[in-house]
Amino acid sequence: AKSEGKAGYQFFSQEMNQVNMRRVALENGMRQGVARGEFYLYFQPQWDLKNLRLTGAEALLRWHSAEFGVVGPDEFIPIAESCGFIFDLGELVLREACLHAVEWDLLCPGLRVAVNISGRQFRQHDFLQTVARIVEETGVRASSLELELTESVIMERAEKNIHALQALKWMGVRLSIDDFGTGYSSLNYLKHFPIDAIKIDRSFIADLVTDSDDAAIAEAIISMAHSLKLKVIAEGVESEAQLDFLVDRCCDEAQGFYFAPPMPAEDFTGYVKRFFAT
């Protein structure tokens, strides 16, 4: 049994080594990848369920690496966070998203672009200045820009964050809480934060129709948000049955494969034109 344990340990450490090697390789690859223009933003349409109107899109980062193939954000964002590359990457995403928001605002005034902000990016001392500078440089209407922060990021250093969020609100930026319901949440904190919307995590939407617990949670989130005068966005909507449930409960907005998958910017331009023949 003893030697078995040792072999197991060796196997384990070998596996750890491989994970670390990929991590280091991706870390170095990312910097080259940006220089080579291998990072792209995809955009997933978001719909207003009451007025059946396109409200905008969420920007989702993609890496098409010549060396590693397609690498997903769930893998490279945490690496970028831990090595500090998230600052450059995050700025690139913000600028790109704002430039597209300007373009689409001309096609369809009021269309928004939502950008995911990672914890380390939000905590950086000059994050507010960076946002202000990019808004100024790109000429985006601040109200066309939405920042998505996760519940856990908002909750840590709550006191400090209220000021930062307030400053963003003064700039005119829209704020939403991403992955709502998955983190540690004291619902009470919501009323202290100057936020506009919460996004129900897609893990609750997935089994909405078959799992009565998930249905109850989604329903509770919607009614609580509404009593706090917050908008609710459902993410990961894949079926008509899910959509029906959400419309019945007066969920404000939704996104998901049922409407459209995330798509390249040019395709989203076509999408906007299709639904906004003026």
Ligand code: C2E
């Ligand atoms: P998220 O913010 O929760 O983004 C939603 C994810 O759900 C996206 O995965 C999207 O492609 C996927 N999705 C959309 N509709 C559906 C659906 O109907 N069903 C299912 N099953 N999934 C759907 P993606 O693009 O792989 O992004 C994963 C995560 O990576 C995002 O989760 C976000 O946390 C992070 N991420 C993506 N882009 C950025 C970025 O530019 N900056 C930062 N900091 N994080 C990003």
Ligand code: CA
């Ligand atoms: Ca998001």
Ligand code: CA
């Ligand atoms: Ca989310």
Ligand code: CA
């Ligand atoms: Ca999520």
